[in-house]
Ligand SMILES: [Zn+2]
């Protein structure tokens with residue numbers, strides 16, 4: 001049989017389709033193959049280094065998809081290759097690529113950037129942004145607000161969105177720290 005997939009993207013899409021066809025949630029599949037749900041999510045969004053070769057083989061086996069003949073690492077690395085130049089960030093405040101912080105009582109988000117994802121966020125699949133929404137100025141790594149106009153790059157959630165915004169922020173910071181470690185952001 002010819003390699004099932006023509007491109008790494010096809011392969012990753014097939015993994016996802018296979019999982020859905022098997023009636024498995026990401027959590028259920030992750031548990032079955034012994035990886036984290038977040039790693040599986042990253043993998044399905046095209047992140048090359050989300051899981052080990054062994055785990056990838058177990059995932060493919062569990063959802064009935066044939067591994068491409070080439071070393072999977074090379075295949076997946078190609079999937080994540082060549083992101084457009086410049087700093088890109090995810091506009092979703094709940095995404096683990098955005099680190100919540102407080103200035104006084106104001107909740108702000110620091111975009112860590114999205115590694116190896118091309119046009120879409122490696123963590124959540126959202127379309128990435130590269131400029132300030134308010135003024136269009138290019139954005140810089142390490143800034144939560146636009147250096148030209150001061151607008152927050154990632155819109156914070158509305159007041160009252162969580163019963164305890166500081167507890168919410170602490171939880172999201174832990175997720176962001178784990179994500180940035182996994183992706184060396
Ligand atoms: Zn995201």
Ligand SMILES: [Zn+2]
Pocket residue numbers: 132133134135136137146147148149150151
């Ligand atoms: Zn601006």
